[in-house]
Amino acid sequence: MMMADHMKLNGEWPALAWPLALKDALMPQTRESLQKMARLLKLYDWENEKDKDALVGGLLPALADHAAESTRLWDEERWSLIRKLVKNNGLMTEPPESGPVAYYLAERGIAFPGEVKGKKSLVMPTELVERFARLEGLSGTPAQVKRNTEHIKLTQGLLYYYGVLEESELEARLIALTGETPEDGPDLFEVLVDALDFRAMFDFDEDGLYANLDVEEPRELLRIQQARRELPYREFAKAELLKAGEPEYVERTKAHQELAGYLANEYAVDMLEADTIVEICADTFKNGKSMSAAFEILQFEFSIEDGQTVQEVGGLLARLNNGTRQWVLKGHRPDELQMTVGGGVPSNVLAMPQRSHHADVISIQTGRKIGRNDPCPCGSGKKFKKCCGAVGD
Template identity: 20%
Template sequence: MGYQLKITIKNSRPPIWRRIIVPEHITFVDLDNIIEAAFGWTHDHMFAFKFGNWEEEFVGTPFGSDEDTADVCIDPWMEEGISFSYIYDFGDDWVHTIKVEKIVPYEERYPQVTKYKGPNMIEDCGGIWGFYEYIDEAEPFDMEAVNEKFRTWNLAETYPEAEDDWMADEDEYREAMEMFGKLLSGLTGEDEESQKEIEGLMEAMKIHEDNLRETVPPLMSLEDVFMCYTKEDLKYIAKMHGFTGYNKFKKNELAQWLKNHLLETVFMKEILLKASEDELNLFEKAIKENGIIMNEDIISRYFLLGTYGGYNSELEFYRVPVDVQEKYEKICTPEFKKECAIGHRFLAYCDSAVFLYGVIPVKKFVEIYNSYEDTDMDIKEAGQRIRELIDRGEPYALREGLLMDEDLLEEDLFRFIMEIQAPFSYYIPEDKEEFIKYGQTDSQAPDEKTQFFIDYLHKKFHKKSPEDMLIFMQMQDGIRMNADVEELIEVLARWDCKISSQKQILEAEKQIFRLSNYIRKWDYKGHTAEETRQKDKKIIQFPGGRKVYPNDPCPCGSGKKYKHCCGKNK
């Protein structure tokens, strides 16, 4: 798990900021090092993190001191949606506002900058007001170089791990995990031999899983799980769920108190309703089969699984305690399951609408939803459901009656997208399952028009599944986001597709231009360039002053470079 932070220099105009994902279980000293590297500070001054009305403060010096208070874990303070301050150099008083945008799945032990605005900062220039007098001397921020530096870091975990009293045969487990690793490494069953190997590995995994169910002691109560944690772990869980009044308890009292609160019908129903369809399916599978092997990143990704189950990280074995199972069975009436199904369906529609259009009026979204589902949901109910999805962390935004990808809020990009989209109608498939599938997979599956690109990867670079599909998905994402052809060729290079000669470059450009005809884009309200061309039978105009570079694929969808097509005589 990790924390997505947006860190902004206070009073900078336009705002200077970095969006950074940092791993959990690090200290405020680690976070200071991350921030200083991301803004170009040089560790020459004291720093402090402050929460609320200065009620919590963590102070550090450049070289460490007995008076420092920053060598504590950040986790208890990283609550989604909160903001706090980081002050660097108590003379120039550089204040950084830090917002915890979301808690995200993240396995790495190093930080990563994902977006940024503005240059590096300048030391000893008199603070933010003096900075603008010397801004021409500020070095540009190099995200690639900083992330390369971050990748060499290996931040130690400072947060106590749960105790582990479960036992199993280590040799048997290791052998099974090696087999499972082979499955994950890319066996796909493309031929009879590999299919047989997969079936053999799956059978071995099933036998190992059955053995774990026999040898690992059952969990009778959620309280048993909590007793394997430290008191700080339990306090953190209570805080994550928004509980108060838990600081007065001893560890065993807190474990029982927390269990009682989490098994309250109203509270558990709320968590179940917010769970995704995949998460509920895994939870039910663990109950039905009396435990399942599961990767730790799945546990950290899913709130329901992490709240109501016990996990042995060494064995990668997950179980649901008996008292949780009994409560779940009482809650899950046919009516409740129907309510969950409606919520999952609505989420799938939102995912697909955002994938295809980027931004869409809620009114139009409701029209699409009702036409497919034959219902009469109104705009008010849809808006409420969308807000609930946003509150639980879905990457949407709701503004001015528009549902959109949250990234389009940056600098009001959604207005620019809507201006480009204006001439087009919405792409709405006749088959509602096709519509939903875009959101479920967050991609456009290969078909008879795009299979040529998969074949190109096979023939020229000897790429096989699943690598070929991952490349295909990254390429279509780049095309959807209007990446230029050079950036897309770099994507191929990162996948070790050797493109060095001019002939190879021209061939790659040709394949990319051809592929761009068949990728559904926000610019065309979910249509492909080919579909818009067939409909209008004329060159598409480029509204809104859209910037098109000479070597970009021409937005008309011809497959040619802009300079050889619509831009030829300009």
């Protein structure tokens, strides 16, 4: 899995003054963080400066303008944050505590997390408040910000259904969906790369392969997709992709809801927990794994033992697998491909190319251990070898 490593605001928050002068915000920062700030804002004359005082002195006169320029890459969520901070003269109490929000702004010197009079807050230096207040379109949402938002959501939607896309394929699909050309605004991939530090649900490697964050082995998935030359990508409407590109979106099929309801009723867990467990099972199918891998997850959570329950769960898992749009099948469901075999889609496209896991319509299988690179069945979202599997190392 490729994932941006975000910090979280845990433990004590530093005390901050408000109003906050930019120099007072920069001086407590480490030299390394100031150098990163210079790099992110393209103040390249200062990114290698080793003298901290000189570094702060170099950033002070230019940071506000460069930070304002960086907004050309932003989406509506980041733009909304700036509007709120400017409206409140640089103070936001009870801000989001996760890394992708506060640290995105702090790393760019735009706003800093801390406590103001005992309350957790996000504080924008006065120089930034004054500069951002002069931004064109701040009273509303500029067309470029709306365009960036659409590109980011469409990218997330495409990767939600396909898992991986090479840069050229992604660009071609975005152009087809929006009718825009690369000359219509800032560089598309510059927008996407900048979004990685915020809340993006994708990542990319050095060769330009974009992947959904839940894809375990992006290059292997691409190889499997390319081996299925006879199988075209399943086409999705723009509205479908925008919906799938929303944060926390989950396609809850009828089979998904049936299995979640069964687990909630039989094992006295709340629906939110049951839904999360079913989502993890669906992700194993998206990654092209056999049903026994998903069964292992349920077995870990609920200790399924009697034969009748095994049969019931097996049937529900089979329906979940068959109704899940799978990355190894380029966004198709196994059951819809099964219905079209003989009508344009060769039967061999359902076979997993040179891999033991099955992505076709299957019955329950047993005896397969969770792999080291599989999602940990505890539901942490980490690979097994990085979570519960590390105990035995």
